[in-house]
Amino acid sequence: MGKLTFLMLNFALLWWWSSIPSPGACSGNQTDRLALGSFRNAMREDPLGVLSSWNDSTHHCEWQGVSCSKRHPGRVTSLVLRSQGLGGFLSPHIGNLSFMRVLVLSNNSFHGEIPPQIGNLLRLRELNLINNSFDGPIPSNLSHCSSLEILILINNQLVGRIHSNLGSLPRLTGLGLANNNLVGPIPPSIGNLSLLQKLSLSHNALHGEIPEELSRLERLVFFQLSFNKLIGEIPPGIFNISSMLAFYVGYNQLRASFPSDMGTTLPFLSELGAPSNLFTGTIPPSLTNVTGLRGVFLFNNSFRGPIPKNLGRLTGLHVLSLSYNQLQDDLSFISSLANCSNLEYLIMESNLIHGSLPRSISNLSASVEVISMRSNPIHGSIPSALGNLFNLSVLILANTFLTDRIPDSIGGLYSLQELQLSANMFTGEIPPSIGNMTLLNALDLHSNNFQGYLPRSLGNCKQLTCLDLSNNNLIGTVPVEILSLFSLSIFFSLAHNNLSGSLPLQVGSLKNLAMIDLSYNRLTGLIPASISECLSLRWLYLEANSFHGQIPQSLRPLRALEELDLSNNTFSGPIPSFLTELALLEYLNLSFNELEGQVPKAGVFLNASAVSVSGNRELCGGVPSLKLPLCKLPRSKKSCSTKAIVISVVAGSLLCLALLVLCLSIFFYGKRKQMTTDASTKLSLEHPFLRISYDELLRATERFSESNLIGKGRYSMVYKGILDSGETVAVKVLNLMQRGALRSFVSECRTLGTIRHRNLVKILSVCSSADFRGNDFKALIYEFMANESLEEWLHPGTTRRDDESGQSRNLRLVQRLNIAIDIAIAIEYLHKGCCPPIVHGDLKPSNVLLDNDMVTRVGDFGLAKIISTVSGEAIGIQDSTSTAVKGSIGYVPPEYGMGHKVSTLGDAYSYGILLLEIFTGKRPTEEAFGAHLNLHSFVQTALSDRALDVVDLRLLSEADDQQQEIMIGDCAALVLEVGVACSMDSPRDRMDVTRAIKELYSIKASYETK
Missing domain, CATH: 3.80.10.10 (Ribonuclease Inhibitor)
Structure with a gap:
């Protein structure tokens, strides 16, 4: 449940400062320009061309991201380059910008250590390096920056300890070191930061106890220590910091109990997060005095005793999550929660809550989305009034002692997406009204x-x-x-x-x-x-x-x-x-x-612990550990072997056999053209799968009329046709005058002749004959896809056909997710379900087709390559004189352009680009990207803070309100992250399609449960 994750408040504060007087000098002006030049020279990646303005023709104070002092001309006071995709290391010459007050390089790809020379910036007030890949330790001499007010190094790869001398920064109001690899204890000296308002140290490996000295931080409003290895008790003084708004200490090993008066001493608390610790005692009843409380996350502890009364006083409460404790109470607290008009999540799993569900449960706020009381000793029946919670999306009452019938009124929960009532004692029939929950x-x-x-x-x-x-x-x-x-x-x-x-x-x-x-x-x-x-x-x-x-x-x-x-x-x-x-x-x-008969001695049968064949009296042989009797030798080993071969051939697919024969005959096309034509013509008469003649195709397509033309490719044209049998098909006619068309035809024959998958196009027949002029004619006949290709859906053009309502068609978010998953499943099958593996080689929207039910079918295997399982190389009919890159511009992985062999990771790259195209609506070849940008970098640079800017606007149009728009945007952003991960320039850095499938299924499940 995505909304149950803790909110990380950002450190976006508005600061005011006055200029620090200092004599200016021409030499200082030149020093700053040289320092900026060193910064620029250390950059290895600049996809947006942000540093193109940093040249000799303009003054350095006019360079993008640079601000200079008005009192001291030429002296740099600010360098702000957020989310520019910059990659490289941070030059140590940055320490020469002695007038620098603000340095913000957040959401880029900087790596290497933070240079210690940054400690020379004595006027520095804000240092923000969030979301980069800096490693190494935190520079110890940052303590020299005595004017520092904001220090944010969140989400990097920093290691080592937090230096105690950070406690000597007297003006610090925000300290963010979360999401790194920091170890050691929290320095007690942090308690010296008397102006500190926000402290974020979560997601590290900090250990030891929380220092008592932190109790001196009287101005603290945000306290985040979650996801560390902290032990011991929370210092009592921290509960007396009355300014506290957000308190997060979850996922540690903290113990003891909360003070009974914390609801009085923390009157402004908005978020209380202490899950997955060792806390005991009771939940303080005084918490009901904190009327601004929005979220209470205390699950997975050892709290006992009753649930606080008067929860209804928390009118702003959104989430109450107390699961996996030892709370003992009846269900009367539900009546009080009726006053919580903003309540969305009520999670009370695995406690000792007893009694029957009160009718007042129907009085809960209409905003309630999730009720989960799994594994509690609740008894009685489900009140019929529960069906009034029409916005409920998740109802979990599993593993309790509920009895009687499920009321028919439950069918009124039209918004329900998850219903768990397992491990109870319900009787009677399953109510047919459950069929009304069409979103389930x-x-x-x-x-x-x-x-x-x-x-x-x-x-x-x-x-x-x-x-x-x-x-x-x-x-x-x-x-x-x-x-x-x-x-x-x-x-x-x-x-x-x-x-x-x-x-x-x-x-x-x-x-x-x-x-x-x-x-x-x-x-x-x-x-x-x-x-x-x-x-x-x-x-x-x-x-x-x-x-x-x-x-x-x-x-x-x-x-x-x-x-x-x-x-x-x-x-x-x-x-x-x-x-x-x-x-x-x-x-x-x-x-x-x-x-x-005989038990095989291959595959799974080699592992006797994985196979059970007992109780079959007539079995014999197998590996010795199965302890079966030996099989009797056959009278004629040769005759048995011959019989087995005949059975195997007959049982095989006639279509696959026909395609194989056809491919073999075409292979010698150049040497025996007439023999090939004769053989293939005979073949079309000998096998029922191939009994589609040139004449029938001519009739089916109205003489290959342009009105029946539904697609064009490099080597072929595709027509809609209606066979004499009445079946509608797609006919792919090869342009044999085009160099490479014959190889494409053979590749597609041999590939589709050996594979079967629901997400791959199904070949129905082939026709290899001569046209009415005696010229060679070759065509592939496929199932007809009524909903055309993905290309027509993503990029409507003048030829777009509208649906029956007259409205232009559009793919909704879930439809796009399903299509993306289906494509990945098809590619995974080619890579891992086929032996030897197959590389598609030309993934793009026009090669993705949609059938009547919008089920995805990947097609066009003209560039497919079968990968040798011995050498890992692509094998097939090759043109030894051709060095051209095979594939479509924009989708071809960069390594192919450098002569690398085709590989499954090449397909992963093409899939990643295709995924980005599906959810942005932008082609990878758009002119707007220019020479220094592509679809991958365009999306990657936007994901950090402006993902909605790149999401296809047609997706956002399906939202009914702003909240749903945010949900759609968040989901699309997660998908785009998968697309970026699949389309990394380096093959070793790419996410493969198997991992992509898992990620997309997870994203889909998360979106559908919200």
Whole structure:
């Protein structure tokens, strides 16, 4: 829950100062110019060209970011270069700018140590180096800067201790050293900073106790020590700093209790954050006197006793998070919270709160979004009035003692995205009204006593990603409406019920799903062949049912499988050899079936601890540790081998075989042109997959009419066509006069002929023949994508076709996320699901297609390369005389231009640029970027403080209010960070697509739960 993270107040304070009189001199003027020149020369990166104005033709006081004294002409008083993408080290000559008062270099890419010469700037008032990569220690002679008022070094890579002499800066009001690698104790001398207002030391490795001397900081308003290794008690005097607004000490090992009168001694407190410590005692009742309190974060401690009464006095309260303590109280405090008109989060998990849910829960503020009381001894039933909280997005009442039926009124929670009522004692049927919650992402009702049939109305929950109804007493069949929920992607379990009948064919719709658990039911029949479409499956549990037949070949495409349990069924026949090809399989249970024959000795079967085949009496062989009997030798080893080969060939895909033959024939195109034409023509008649002639394609496309032209590429033109059968297809016609077209055709044939994935275009046929003039003709026939390419959605042009309503189409945030995830999944499959791996080589919006359901299909494999698993090199039909960079301008990784071989990290770069394009709406080749900027650096420099400036404005237009606009902007910014990480110049610095998928799923889940 993103809103539960602690707020880091910034140090953006407005300071006033007067000039420090000092005699000016021409030599000082020249000294400053030379110092600035040294600063410029130390820069290795200047993507925005900010230092281009720093030249001999202008006075240095006119250089960008530089300000000079009016009383002392030519003397530099300020250098401010925020968020300019500058990279390099900070020149030690900076210490020669003796009149410097303000030095701000925040949000850049400086590295190396902070030069100790900075201690020579005796007039310096503000030093702000936040968000860089400075390393090394904090210069000890910063203590010489006696005029320093603001010192911010947050979010760097500084090491070592905090010098005690920082306590000798008498004018310091803000000290920010958070997010570094600092160690050692907090210096007691910091207590000497009598003017200090903000202290931020979080996210380091500081240890020891909090010094008692900090109690002397009487003007402190912001106190942040979270995420360190601090121990001991908080000095009592700190609770007497009456000016305190924000108090954060979470994620340490602090102990003892809070003073009972802290609500009186800290009257202006707005944020109280002390989670994940060892605090004991009671939560001070006096906190209810702090009427300005907005957030209380005390979870994961050992607080005991009652919850403070009169919480309703905290009218500004937004978050109350007291989970994982030992609080003992009834639920009467809920009635008082009705007065908290701004309450959004009520988190009380894992305590000893008892009693029944009061009807007054419906009186909570309409702003309440999250109620979680998991793992408390709550009893009784859910009051029907709970359905009045129409803005509630998360309701978690799992692992309590609730009974009776779930009221039908719960269906009134139209905004609900997560409902967890598992591990209770609910009875009756699952209310069909749950189907009204069309925004629901997660539904967990496992381990109750629900009876009756599965409600078909759950099919209305089109955004459901996780569904767990296991461990109940449900009967009937598995509704096809639930199996048609394409959104299910994380978890689907109906285990331990009394479901019967066969598993419907619609299980193939669960193309994104990672886990299916249907174990311990009474399901019968065969495993549907459509399960082969579930290419994202990692865990499949079908044990303890009555499935029969052979273990189907339809499991073969499930290359992502990590665990497969088919035990306690009636499967028969041999163990299929394809199970040895599932490289990720770590657990396989085939026990207690009727399998027979030899157990394989490859793949997962080499690890006896990962495989169970017991209870199959007719099995033999396998590794010795399985302790199975030896297999009898066949009478004719040769005949058996020949038979196995024939079976293997027949069982293979005719399309793949045809494509292979075709590619082999085309390979010798230059030497035997006429033979190739004849062979391919015969091939088109011999195989049913290839029985699409030139004449039929001519009719299908209305003689390749321009009105049917839907795309143009480097080597081809794509037409919409309607075959004689009535099927609508896309016909890609190769321009064989274009150099490289034949290689592109062969590459696409050989690639698409060996791969299958729901997010890759599906090739239906090929046509290699001659046109009516006798010229060679080659075309690829694909599924038709009704929603065209991503290019048409991101960059509407004069040819854009509007939807039926007449409105120009636009992709919403979640749609863009889904598209981005689908593309990454497709590329991951090419890189890791194919053997040998395949590099796409030309990722861009025009090669990303969208079907009727807006499911993403990556296409155009004309530049694809198969990577040798032995050498790691790209293999394929190459033009030995060509040194041109393959790919599209703007998407090609920089190393390809330097002669590096194609690689999966090259695809990662192209994907990163594509991701940035999807969420900014800007092409990587826009003229506005100029010669010194590209889409990567344009986004990277904006992310630190002006991310909304680069987010596609069409995304922000879907917001209903400013808060939602901020949420959309924040989510898009996180996605852009992934895009930047994937498109780093150096291959070794890039995020790969597997990591990108995880990050994007996490971003999506976080956004959808807000």
